[in-house]
Amino acid sequence: MALSGIQIYKLLPQTNCKECGFPTCLAFAMKLAAKQVELGACPYVSEESKKQLAESAAPPIRLVTLKADGNEVKVGNEVVMYRHEKTFYNKPGLFLRVKASDPDLAKKVTQADAYKVNYVGMDFSLNGYAIEADGDLTAAVKTVREVTKRPLILISNDAAALDSSLSLLAGETALIYAASESNYESLAEVAKKHKAVLAVKADTLDALADLTQKIQTKGVEDMVLDLGGKNLGDWLMRSTQVRRLALKNFRPLGYPVIFFAAQNGVEKEAVYAAQAIAKYAGFVVIDTFAPEMIYPLLVLRENLYTDPQKPIQVQPGVYEINSPKPESPVLVTTNFSITYFAVANEVEGSGLPAWLVVTDAEGMSVLTAWAAGKFDAERIAKAIKGFNVADKVSKKRLVLPGHVAVLSGEVEEELPGWEVRVGPREAVDLPAFMKQALN
Template identity: 45%
Template sequence: MALSGLDIFKLLPKTNCGDCGVPTCMAFAMKIAQKKAELSSCPHASEEAKAALGAASEPPVRLVKIGAGNGPEVGGETVLFRHEKTFFHPTGIGLEIRTSQGEDKILDDVRELEGYRAERVGEVLKADLFFISHDSAEKAAFLRAVSLAKANSTKGLVIDCPDEEALKEGLELLRNDRPAIYLRRPLTERDIEMAKTSGASLVITASSPQDLADQTEKARQSGLTNLILNCQGNGLGGAIQNNAILRRSALKKSFKPFGFPLFIRIADADGFESLAASAALLCKYASIIILPRFDKALLYTLFTLRQNIYTDPQKPIQVDPRIYAIGDPTPDSPVFVTTNFSLTYFIVSGEIENSGTSAHLVVCDTEGQSVLTAWAGGKFVPEKIAKFIKDIKLEEKVKTRKIVIPGFVAQISGELEEKLPGWEVIVGCQEAADIPSFVKSVNLV
């Protein structure tokens, strides 16, 4: 039976030394009870505590790190649906490299993915992994592909090689790089030995949940914990069904053989099918998704979806509250005011830029809420806006004495003017898309 936070606290040293990264033993005990921390983070835990806590301190889905550099940490989830709390570790997105492609194409793909990044609402989005699949006859081709990826990338590597000798040599090249070994066939004692010797994680492949459970139990019994599960289903529907069974069993039934991150390799199909499959599986528990080819449109779409799913639903994405220069403003440039909800900031700043006008954008602290939500919640009201404008000493930074507020809060204009003597408050447009025409029609300075 799961232990409560109080039960766990009784087993801890109670010194509140903070070495676990949490200020008190009680707070640490609560984190263990919520499956957000592991007992191994407390260097002072007694053997008695380790034995007593045992399974209770294990997270329901193990966190696995691939790669020593920018490779992802995957797994570590505690809920089935993001609205129950949040998802913690975004799906690792990777690209398949086949040794039959030849060195030039491999190098091109590695460099393309390594250099590709997109920025959205202030976050830099990028891929995390390469999956190197040995599908040619020559051992040298596999080793060359591994060397090229290692030399030209800091991402994590998953390697798939049916030639055991070549695989061992590849692992030797990746010593200290924490790769993962993808197994095409059922797990053997030799695979277990290789994983232990090299420190690599194992991607275990099976055709059914029952087959998978048998293999992961064997790996667990041998002491391996860095496992990733690849349960191949019959088509997209089968893959989604299997993923749902595995994750639900891990979280709701505490079924340990399925308490690991989930791996998906997308089949090479046309662009729409690849997108549909990878998007559906990203939503349904894939911890790692390997794409069949480099495709910026596909990557950007998945990055956007991943960002939305792995954003904490209880914490809106925010930007720092301060004055932002849009374009190249001078003290005579107009002043706009808005909230610090990221989407609001990026849409408003983008439309001011589109208008061709340089401006000062005053972003008030509304705890990341959008304009109307913040107004309704008392966070974007005259008193707070006026205080913020005074705190940032806006009148020392600009010569104009006009500020533009969002059209949706036209009702606060009078009171805001009263709180900001000497300033004229102009009611702007309701939709950010109308900013360019608004700027042309009104004298803002």
């Protein structure tokens, strides 16, 4: 159970010595509670307190890392059921399954490995490959490793084949799929030998928990769970149950989960993968290399794993409301979503056409952004110029929010040739303003 700031404070020396870099012990305690600082920063904390604090801080879901040459996939370490409660931390790895028997193996992986897509300034690609040992695994691993540097999942029950394959991957952390009741001893041995992560599979959660405990006694700590399940609903329940148990510190199931999206056919693959991304999977394995599917899945993953504590922002840019014409006015506001919605809805509702320029104010409302220096003449001018607003309009007429009337002079200086008007303070008064003042 996480401790509150005050509870932690009571375990600290309460001397306000400032050596931790915070002005008071309470300030430090609250940072500890928010997990934004390490306890080690306090030089005077007692051993007893250290012990108590460490217990409350252990992650309920084990952090598992797959590694290859310079590429890493970290999953686990999650602390909540719902992202709004805190955030989802480690994005599930998206892996493409390939077959050892495939004569085009090298070509396929090469093509997939080159895949890169840009989403709001970030480049995304696949995280690695799952090689299914329907042929010579060792040869396939060799082939694949020649064309990609991303982490691998090896799908095989053959301990010897796994052993020799993993020998080719020295210095890496790969994932072995999957240990079951019948083969766990030999696979655990291989995993231990090569410091690989071991996926564990059983039909029921009871059996799964038993198995992870047995494997742990064999000296394997890093595990991943395959929960089984016959369809979307079944898997959703299992995944929810495992996350819940883990968060209640049930250690035998405190591991990330792996999910094969094409298990009920490739026509369902996108939907299956999407649910797995939303509902707690740590690794999602797909069978189809299709950019039109991978792109939306990567975007979904990015969306759900953004920090919900950050203010809601809309994309800065020029928004067209009610099909504006060159003579329509240009309204300026910030990219805080509620501000944007308030303005856009009022104008939209009025039926009056306008260009709405949304500036990058780091997601703050007009007043807050202005207060923090994120919505000033310079930034407004930069947006108008950067979005080439002048090219869209015949009448260079700019309306500032009433709350920043004080900026009008400076904006005029920054934007020669523009007529700067001060609009109302509240969005609700915009339609009236547009009808009266702008005609």
